[in-house]
Amino acid sequence: MNSIRYNLKQAFLQVVRNRAMSLASVFSIMAMLLILGVSFVTVVNIGVAMEKAKEGYDTVLIHLEDDTAEWQVENIIDTLRSMQEVQEATFLPKDDALEQWKTEWGNYGYLLDSLPKNPLPDGVVVKLSDLVGADKVVRRATNFNGVLEVKYYRDTVEKLMKVTNFIQMAALVIMGFLIIISVVVVSNTIKLTVFARAEEINIMKYIGATNWFIRGPFLVEGVIIGLISASLSVGVISLVYYKVIELVQSDITNMFKFRLVPMEFMSYNLIWIFIALGVSIGACGSIISMRRFLDT
Amino acid sequence: MIRFTNVTKHYKTNIGLDNVSIEIERGDFVFLVGASGAGKSTLIKLILKEIDADSGSIMVNGTEVTTLSNRLVPKLRRSIGIVFQDFRLLPRMTVFENVAFAMEIVHARPRAIRRQVPQVLSLVGISDKAYKYPDELSAGEQQRVAIARAIVNNPTFLMADEPTGNLDPETAWEIMRLLEQINIRGTTILMVTHAKDIVDRMGKRVIAIDNGKIIRDNIGTYAIGDSYEA
Numbered sequence: 001m002n003s004i005r006y007n008l009k010q011a012f013l014q015v016v017r018n019r020a021m022s023l024a025s026v027f028s029i030m031a032m033l034l035i036l037g038v039s040f041v042t043v044v045n046i047g048v049a050m051e052k053a054k055e056g057y058d059t060v061l062i063h064l065e066d067d068t069a070e071w072q073v074e075n076i077i078d079t080l081r082s083m084q085e086v087q088e089a090t091f092l093p094k095d096d097a098l099e100q101w102k103t104e105w106g107n108y109g110y111l112l113d114s115l116p117k118n119p120l121p122d123g124v125v126v127k128l129s130d131l132v133g134a135d136k137v138v139r140r141a142t143n144f145n146g147v148l149e150v151k152y153y154r155d156t157v158e159k160l161m162k163v164t165n166f167i168q169m170a171a172l173v174i175m176g177f178l179i180i181i182s183v184v185v186v187s188n189t190i191k192l193t194v195f196a197r198a199e200e201i202n203i204m205k206y207i208g209a210t211n212w213f214i215r216g217p218f219l220v221e222g223v224i225i226g227l228i229s230a231s232l233s234v235g236v237i238s239l240v241y242y243k244v245i246e247l248v249q250s251d252i253t254n255m256f257k258f259r260l261v262p263m264e265f266m267s268y269n270l271i272w273i274f275i276a277l278g279v280s281i282g283a284c285g286s287i288i289s290m291r292r293f294l295d296t
Numbered sequence: 297m298i299r300f301t302n303v304t305k306h307y308k309t310n311i312g313l314d315n316v317s318i319e320i321e322r323g324d325f326v327f328l329v330g331a332s333g334a335g336k337s338t339l340i341k342l343i344l345k346e347i348d349a350d351s352g353s354i355m356v357n358g359t360e361v362t363t364l365s366n367r368l369v370p371k372l373r374r375s376i377g378i379v380f381q382d383f384r385l386l387p388r389m390t391v392f393e394n395v396a397f398a399m400e401i402v403h404a405r406p407r408a409i410r411r412q413v414p415q416v417l418s419l420v421g422i423s424d425k426a427y428k429y430p431d432e433l434s435a436g437e438q439q440r441v442a443i444a445r446a447i448v449n450n451p452t453f454l455m456a457d458e459p460t461g462n463l464d465p466e467t468a469w470e471i472m473r474l475l476e477q478i479n480i481r482g483t484t485i486l487m488v489t490h491a492k493d494i495v496d497r498m499g500k501r502v503i504a505i506d507n508g509k510i511i512r513d514n515i516g517t518y519a520i521g522d523s524y525e526a
């Protein structure tokens with residue numbers, strides 16, 4: 001308890017005495033965390049968008065020709081329902097389809113009011129019970145009389161996912177590099193304070209201080225720097241993200257049927273990630289910086 | 297208390313110690329003398345395991361130092377009080393904090409620190425300077441602080457490497473009286489010195505080394521008409 005107070009006191013004194021250096025460390029960790037935060041926000045949003053896209057996997061949409069008779073439609077629906085791969089098949093009248101479209105466009109839905117006539121055909125919405133059988137259902141549906149076209153987006157979505165997976169991997173690699181770089185920067189910063197105190201460290205060793213005792217204040221110094229950087233970074237990222245949502249959400253995203261992940265969720269997760277990273281970077285940096293001094 | 301048995305330490309080109317055997321009993325006051333480069337500091341560093349011996353055995357307080365693991369070196373050093381010619385106080389701490397630091401290292405309780413530090417400061421005679429920083433003190437006062445720090449944990453053994461080397465003769469004598477007092481309280485003392493008059497007047501055991509070898513070990517004087525003057 002005594003030593004906690006000792007470590008905190010010494011660490012704060014060091015941070016204050018080396019204001020310039022501490023600030024430099026804070027900025028370098030912040031720069032790293034901010035880039036990391038942007039990557040994180042992007043990756044999470046892409047991930048959510050992909051999950052959403054995957055939901056489309058289990059739906060096959062059949063567009064019907066205009067002159068298809070009611071009994072033909074019933075036949076199509078009954079046949080499909082009897083298939084093992086189909087969970088449910090329902091008729092979607094073109095007016096309902098237009099209504100759905102309007103809802104999806106939200107504030108811009110009024111644009112569709114100006115259409116002279118409904119451009120959408122009647123359709124049948126098929127919910128698959130088993131994705132593996134999707135091709136079979138698609139093939140069967142194409143063969144019905146009165147079917148205009150069969151829409152199933154899996155291939156497109158999968159191509160898209162390959163791209164986004166690559167983006168996510170790249171982001172992870174970049175994050176890894178950034179973490180290493182900031183550990184190096186911090187350890188160099190703290191090394192300067194250690195160098196300045198080499199004589200003191202030597203004296204401490206002479207009178208029998210253990211390596212961990214000597215390291216304590218420097219470790220806490222690194223942790224303090226990490227914590228400060230983490231808090232500032234969470235603040236900056238949240239603010240920027242909040243602005244982005246405010247600007248972008250209503251306009252673009254509605255048209256793509258996709259909402260950005262809310263800021264509260266992002267901030268809540270980022271706080272813990274940043275604190276964990278900031279603290280470990282600070283601590284690792286300080287331990288590395290002292291390695292050479294404390295090898296005996 | 298301290299026993300060297302056939303200890304040899306050679307540096308790359310110089311001889312540090314050459315097949316040295318010494319025994320220092322509990323409660324002794326021993327001077328270690330010899331010309332510059334004779335190997336005195338080498339002997340001190342071996343006891344602190346700051347350097348490792350090439351061969352031989354070094355027992356300190358019943359512990360074999362030559363095979364001691366690095367992890368246990370701090371514990372060894374805490375059991376030994378150390379005083380240097382250049383004081384080696386922590387410049388950013390007050391006199392009180394410097395002495396308290398030695399107690400914090402051994403995880404002493406704050407109450408014990410508040411009780412013992414003033415006692416030791418008064419023993420070495422600098423109670424009135426407790427809240428000054430080292431650079432506000434005279435050399436003699438700084439050495440008193442260093443001695444206070446060395447004895448605050450009640451070590452049974454105190455080593456001093458030329459503790460009076462940076463002091464004027466009068467201050468040197470004050471420090472010697474202080475060390476003698478500490479010795480009378482039961483602490484074993486090993487002191488390296490070049491000060492012939494001090495050794496001669498104290499009349500304690502004197503170990504003389506030259507070129508890494510013990511050339512004399514007796515009670516009495518620094519040297520009798522020989523070559524290693526201060």
Ligand SMILES: Nc1ncnc2c1ncn2[C@@H]1O[C@H](COP(=O)(O)OP(=O)(O)OP(=O)(O)O)[C@@H](O)[C@H]1O
Binds near residue numbers: 308331334335
């Ligand atoms: N780290 C070292 N590397 C190489 N040689 C060393 C080293 N330390 C000491 N020596 C040599 O070992 C010999 C003994 O040195 P030591 O420091 O023990 O002498 P000393 O008796 O303490 O001298 P002084 O009275 O000047 O302090 C000297 O010849 C010295 O040059």
Ligand SMILES: [Mg+2]
Binds near residue numbers: 338
């Ligand atoms: Mg020496």
